[in-house]
Amino acid sequence: MNQFDLLIKNGMVYTAVDSFEADIAVKDGKIIALGQNLGNAERVIDAEGMLVLPGGIDAHCHIEQESSTRIMTADDFYSGSVSAAFGGNTTFLPFAAQHRGQSLREVVDTARDRARTKSVIDYGLHLIISDPTEKVLEEELPALIKEGYTSFKVYMTYEMLKINDREMLDILALARKNGAMTMVHAENNEVITWITERLLTRGYHAPKFHAVSHAPIAESEASRRAIDLARLVDAPLLIVHVSEPEAARAILEARNNGLPIYGETCPQYLFLTAEDLNKNGMEGAKYCCSPPPRDKAAQEAIWLGLRNGTFQVFSSDHAPYRFDESGKFHAGANPSFKQIANGVPGLETRMPLLFSEGVLKGRLTLNEFVALTSTNAARIYGLHPRKGSLAIGSDADITIWDPKWGRTITQDMLHDNMDYTPYEGMEVTGWPRIVIIRGRVAVEEETLKLDRGAGEFLKRTPAKPGLEPLPSSPLSPLRNFGANLL
Ligand code: DUC
Numbered sequence: 001m002n003q004f005d006l007l008i009k010n011g012m013v014y015t016a017v018d019s020f021e022a023d024i025a026v027k028d029g030k031i032i033a034l035g036q037n038l039g040n041a042e043r044v045i046d047a048e049g050m051l052v053l054p055g056g057i058d059a060h061c062h063i064e065q066e067s068s069t070r071i072m073t074a075d076d077f078y079s080g081s082v083s084a085a086f087g088g089n090t091t092f093l094p095f096a097a098q099h100r101g102q103s104l105r106e107v108v109d110t111a112r113d114r115a116r117t118k119s120v121i122d123y124g125l126h127l128i129i130s131d132p133t134e135k136v137l138e139e140e141l142p143a144l145i146k147e148g149y150t151s152f153k154v155y156m157t158y159e160m161l162k163i164n165d166r167e168m169l170d171i172l173a174l175a176r177k178n179g180a181m182t183m184v185h186a187e188n189n190e191v192i193t194w195i196t197e198r199l200l201t202r203g204y205h206a207p208k209f210h211a212v213s214h215a216p217i218a219e220s221e222a223s224r225r226a227i228d229l230a231r232l233v234d235a236p237l238l239i240v241h242v243s244e245p246e247a248a249r250a251i252l253e254a255r256n257n258g259l260p261i262y263g264e265t266c267p268q269y270l271f272l273t274a275e276d277l278n279k280n281g282m283e284g285a286k287y288c289c290s291p292p293p294r295d296k297a298a299q300e301a302i303w304l305g306l307r308n309g310t311f312q313v314f315s316s317d318h319a320p321y322r323f324d325e326s327g328k329f330h331a332g333a334n335p336s337f338k339q340i341a342n343g344v345p346g347l348e349t350r351m352p353l354l355f356s357e358g359v360l361k362g363r364l365t366l367n368e369f370v371a372l373t374s375t376n377a378a379r380i381y382g383l384h385p386r387k388g389s390l391a392i393g394s395d396a397d398i399t400i401w402d403p404k405w406g407r408t409i410t411q412d413m414l415h416d417n418m419d420y421t422p423y424e425g426m427e428v429t430g431w432p433r434i435v436i437i438r439g440r441v442a443v444e445e446e447t448l449k450l451d452r453g454a455g456e457f458l459k460r461t462p463a464k465p466g467l468e469p470l471p472s473s474p475l476s477p478l479r480n481f482g483a484n485l486l
Pocket residue numbers: 062185288289290291317319342343344
């Protein structure tokens with residue numbers, strides 16, 4: 001009779017804070033022992049020469065989701081989750097997106113139905129709130145937070161999604177009270193619209209003008225404003241997909257002042273620039289996302305932000321729109337930059353790219369890599385210690401990483417439902433060999449081993465109201481009133 005279901009031997013284990021040589025024993029989907037000479041197992045994996053890491057958590061991706069202009073993403077929960085698994089991820093957090101007029105409950109039910117029979121990896125759902133009606137704020141959202149939907153994204157731009165500052169204050173205050181996290185897409189809509197109108201009237205339609213219209217100042221102004229609104233009501237806030245230095249600096253300054261402000265960035269801001277939008281013909285449409293990739297100096301600032309505590313989370317913002325009329329060209333074959341579907345894919349390449357260019361080039365330690373790709377997201381989004389950790393009692397979500405495996409990225413080798421990758425031709429060293437979810441092998445020998453629907457919904461835990469994830473700040477202007485305005 002074997003003591004364990006699975007034993008991973010001879011690997012070098014890395015967490016967000018430690019590294020040690022240890023075998024890992026798994027039973028009933030959980031890690032139950034770490035150490036040497038642990039005993040017998042039904043299956044033994046020899047991880048000699050490999051890194052044994054907590055499974056990746058992609059905390060920002062758009063899967064089987066309709067955009068505000070009602071374009072469906074190319075990936076559903078099956079292809080998206082398979083692609084994520086091949087990229088070393090064991091959990092992802094897509095969105096249940098509310099469009100104006102919809103009830104939140106309805107959009108959550110739809111997303112749950114879509115995921116249930118398809119997702120191969122574990123998943124939670126963030127909400128997108130575009131219509132914060134009284135019913136949403138007073139009934140639906142507090143109930144949904146209790147049911148494990150403990151984070152929501154709001155937009156400061158996109159005509160059909162954006163909320164105003166007053167609505168943002170309502171949402172932030174509600175998040176504070178109920179122990180939830182607000183994520184914000186911070187770009188100033190008026191600035192973008194003002195530039196866009198001027199570009200279009202002068203006949204500047206090409207994809208490269210997308211990057212001109214989404215000026216860095218639109219992002220930095222909105223980021224500073226969002227931080228101030230969060231500060232006013234003493235609420236935590238996470239600024240997603242940060243692309244440029246001034247917004248990054250604003251986050252770091254807020255954090256240095258003790259505010260519970262968090263930052264996320266993505267591969268497109270490390271590996272692409274606005275020059276990519278200027279490729280031949282409509283080729284540039286492949287790189288149109290918001291915020292857009294910037295320049296080399298911005299890339300360096302984002303790398304610095306990964307090291308100096310500006311960013312806690314490194315996500316893909318996988319938003320898959322194919323290079324055809326179902327996606328990028330939904331408005332016709334020769335659209336203006338304004339009509340091109342926004343988003344780039346990246347679920348499967350997120351971790352290898354960061355490992356290859358970050359860890360192997362000496363910009364990040366392996367512990368930082370684990371923190372940025374897994375542990376911090378688990379902590380911030382209410383999944384820790386079940387996820388994001390290699391500790392006794394945690395889910396056995398483990399990625400066995402080959403640090404020497406060199407491959408050239410091509411769309412052919414990826415498992416999403418896209419027809420291009422923005423990283424085509426890049427040489428990348430370090431890929432997952434074996435991916436294990438709750439003790440079950442999901443990927444091995446470049447083959448998928450789990451069935452559709454093997455992934456579980458993750459009911460997340462709200463933070464302690466008003467306190468978590470960081471102690472609430474003493475710097476809130478409203479706090480000094482001594483009145484309960486929140
Ligand atoms: N921008 C977003 O805000 N979401 C999806 C993709 C993108 O480019």
